[in-house]
Amino acid sequence: MLLIRRFEEALIAHNPVGHLSIGQEGAIVGACMALRDDDYVTGTHRSHGHPIGKGADINPLMAEVFGKKTGICKGLGGSMHLTDTSRGLIGESAIVGGGFPIATGAGLSIQVRETDQVSLCFFGDGAANQGTFSESINMAAIWKLPVIYFCENNGYAVTTSVEKSHGQPDIARRADGYGIPGIIVDGQDAEAVHAVTQEAVDRARAGEGPTLIEAKTYRFDEHSNRLAIPIEYRSKEEIEYHRNERDPISLYRATLLSRDLLADVERIEQEVAKTIDAAVEFARESPEPDMEDVWDCMFSNPINFPAYEGEL
Amino acid sequence: MRNSVQKLSYLQAIIEAEREEMQRDENVILMGEDIAVYGAQSLVEEFGEKRMRNTPISENSFVGVGVGAALTGLRPIVDLTIASFCYLASDQIINQAAKLRFMTGAQLKVPLVVRTSTFYNNRTAAQHADRPYPLFMNTPGLKVLAPATASDAKGLLKAAIRDDDPVIFFEDINLWGKKEDVSTDVDLLVPIGKAAVKRSGSDLTIVSVAGCLPHALAAAEVLAGEGINAEVIDLRTIVPMDKETILTSVAKTGRLVIVDNSHKVGSVASEIAAVVSEEAFESLRKPIQRVATPQVHIPYNGALEKRLFASKDRILEAVRVII
Numbered sequence: 001m002l003l004i005r006r007f008e009e010a011l012i013a014h015n016p017v018g019h020l021s022i023g024q025e026g027a028i029v030g031a032c033m034a035l036r037d038d039d040y041v042t043g044t045h046r047s048h049g050h051p052i053g054k055g056a057d058i059n060p061l062m063a064e065v066f067g068k069k070t071g072i073c074k075g076l077g078g079s080m081h082l083t084d085t086s087r088g089l090i091g092e093s094a095i096v097g098g099g100f101p102i103a104t105g106a107g108l109s110i111q112v113r114e115t116d117q118v119s120l121c122f123f124g125d126g127a128a129n130q131g132t133f134s135e136s137i138n139m140a141a142i143w144k145l146p147v148i149y150f151c152e153n154n155g156y157a158v159t160t161s162v163e164k165s166h167g168q169p170d171i172a173r174r175a176d177g178y179g180i181p182g183i184i185v186d187g188q189d190a191e192a193v194h195a196v197t198q199e200a201v202d203r204a205r206a207g208e209g210p211t212l213i214e215a216k217t218y219r220f221d222e223h224s225n226r227l228a229i230p231i232e233y234r235s236k237e238e239i240e241y242h243r244n245e246r247d248p249i250s251l252y253r254a255t256l257l258s259r260d261l262l263a264d265v266e267r268i269e270q271e272v273a274k275t276i277d278a279a280v281e282f283a284r285e286s287p288e289p290d291m292e293d294v295w296d297c298m299f300s301n302p303i304n305f306p307a308y309e310g311e312l
Numbered sequence: 313m314r315n316s317v318q319k320l321s322y323l324q325a326i327i328e329a330e331r332e333e334m335q336r337d338e339n340v341i342l343m344g345e346d347i348a349v350y351g352a353q354s355l356v357e358e359f360g361e362k363r364m365r366n367t368p369i370s371e372n373s374f375v376g377v378g379v380g381a382a383l384t385g386l387r388p389i390v391d392l393t394i395a396s397f398c399y400l401a402s403d404q405i406i407n408q409a410a411k412l413r414f415m416t417g418a419q420l421k422v423p424l425v426v427r428t429s430t431f432y433n434n435r436t437a438a439q440h441a442d443r444p445y446p447l448f449m450n451t452p453g454l455k456v457l458a459p460a461t462a463s464d465a466k467g468l469l470k471a472a473i474r475d476d477d478p479v480i481f482f483e484d485i486n487l488w489g490k491k492e493d494v495s496t497d498v499d500l501l502v503p504i505g506k507a508a509v510k511r512s513g514s515d516l517t518i519v520s521v522a523g524c525l526p527h528a529l530a531a532a533e534v535l536a537g538e539g540i541n542a543e544v545i546d547l548r549t550i551v552p553m554d555k556e557t558i559l560t561s562v563a564k565t566g567r568l569v570i571v572d573n574s575h576k577v578g579s580v581a582s583e584i585a586a587v588v589s590e591e592a593f594e595s596l597r598k599p600i601q602r603v604a605t606p607q608v609h610i611p612y613n614g615a616l617e618k619r620l621f622a623s624k625d626r627i628l629e630a631v632r633v634i635i
């Protein structure tokens with residue numbers, strides 16, 4: 001959790017791009033900790049945290065957000081697309097709702113190949129209004145695919161509140177319409193998230209099909225720190241309340257201290273600070289990608305487009 | 313207020329067009345995601361939530377809702393914000409909006425406007441940076457607009473709202489902030505299907521598609537310094553295309569460079585080149601040059617991204633080949 005927080009704080013300081021997950025780390029890490037390295041994950045535009053939760057190396061992630069050649073996607077994907085396939089990530093969709101079918105397809109693949117992996121689809125409250133949500137979950141339900149649909153419900157899609165965009169505000173209740181379990185959990189409580197995700201993962205591995213989990217969480221920062229928002233769609237008091245009373249990291253730190261783990265907490269805090277400093281350094285010093293990288297990444301078997309390749 | 317002007321940015325001009333048309337005709341409504349964020353907050357205040365609809369993230373369906381409303385008496389403007397989201401709605405745009413009039417023997421009409429912005433040169437990577445107007449140029453039944461100035465944006469959008477056919481209106485995010493004097497005449501329309509000669513010249517023709525215009529004009533300026541007079545045509549409307557203006561110019565200059573930020577294969581530039589080859593082959597003194605985006609996706613890295621799009625230098629390079 002702390003690694004995600006510090007990663008994004010470093011971005012605010014050094015390379016201000018993109019959509020931050022600050023405030024949502026409990027949901028992200030609680031879910032990821034229930035997964036094995038070889039379990040699949042699809043992410044969203046707000047996906048700095050997902051690869052970190054899955055244990056990806058920090059340097060290539062940081063370099064990617066900086067657009068560098070040493071980035072995990074060679075500087076071609078960027079902030080919204082930190083895909084580390086070595087940790088089971090199979091793409092982050094900046095097209096809202098793009099991940100539902102992909103995660104479902106990974107579930108199909110697991111079933112056909114008869115492995116005991118699972119596939120977890122992170123999505124936002126806003127994404128639940130895409131047709132792909134309904135169409136994909138229904139397929140997973142009828143085929144009993146090992147998929148966990150994990151909603152980080154942070155209350156808003158850009159400026160649009162859940163109340164103004166959903167017929168009823170509990171996304172997990174929609175599970176009933178597909179005949180699968182739907183579970184609501186406090187997304188600011190990492191251990192609670194972990195427990196319900198673990199249960200869903202166990203069900204999926206046992207061939208009992210998909211689960212829809214809704215973690216109620218909160219985005220502390222703006223939708224994207226590159227987009228000016230001219231209206232006040234949520235009150236300052238609401239934001240302050242969540243920052244002060246509902247910060248998943250402060251809450252979990254308190255839990256750990258109550259278990260007499262101060263020394264461990266401090267050690268982790270120091271390690272995280274070092275890791276992030278080193279990653280910023282690495283990203284800064286890394287070279288820019290070349291136009292050849294752009295061409296090389298287009299096809300598995302590069303087809304010869306002499307007329308175009310020479311062009312730029 | 314007739315015949316006076318006000319300084320407006322390209323985006324403000326679009327909002328003004330919407331305001332004027334909503335004032336003029338109560339059947340005009342506007343739908344889209346987070347509409348207040350993209351400049352339309354004042355319209356929400358003026359027209360209220362009945363006519364200004366904030367939609368869930370359901371592109372295919374809310375465009376379809378726009379089609380249904382258009383069939384039954386409204387004139388909806390649907391804001392698809394970023395052009396890559398057109399793909400999600402392409403079923404309703406292509407299979408429904410573009411075909412319904414034809415398939416019902418012209419019983420139905422679809423006075424729908426889809427607004428969308430090409431969001432490139434902005435470090436948002438491949439899923440946000442597309443300029444998909446050729447896809448819709450290739451769809452019969454749609455009118456496709458791509459203005460490059462605030463005045464044209466206003467006048468063309470107003471014409472689109474009053475048009476009885478489905479229109480897809482491409483904005484260029486790189487132009488959104490550009491200000492110029494825009495007429496306050498509420499009935500000043502820019503006709504759909506007319507290109508604009510932005511600079512006249514006799515040595516070569518540069519046809520600029522969509523947001524490429526500032527680069528084309530900058531290149532023409534450099535050439536003028538060298539004694540080469542380029543004629544610069546702003547296409548403005550992609551469908552229906554103003555062949556006449558282009559052919560007249562090429563007949564005079566014999567040399568043609570087309571600047572288009574869409575992917576080169578099957579681009580608007582390709583279509584213009586084909587038309588000129590078919591209809592004015594004899595006037596050409598040199599091969600047609602296309603300055604377009606190669607067949608790669610748009611990388612996140614800003615410096616690489618920039619090289620894939622039109623620039624004064626890339627246009628000059630193409631001009632040097634034929635001059």
Ligand SMILES: Cc1ncc(C[n+]2csc(CCOP(=O)(O)OP(=O)(O)O)c2C)c(N)n1
Nearest residue numbers: 046094095096124125126127156157158397
């Ligand atoms: C198909 C599509 N439509 C619209 C957008 C623009 N957009 C980006 S993020 C976003 C809101 C998403 O809300 P939610 O799913 O709740 O995720 P959050 O941003 O809250 O993490 C929107 C509308 C997009 N990227 N893709």
Ligand SMILES: [Mg+2]
Nearest residue numbers: 124125156157
């Ligand atoms: Mg949300």
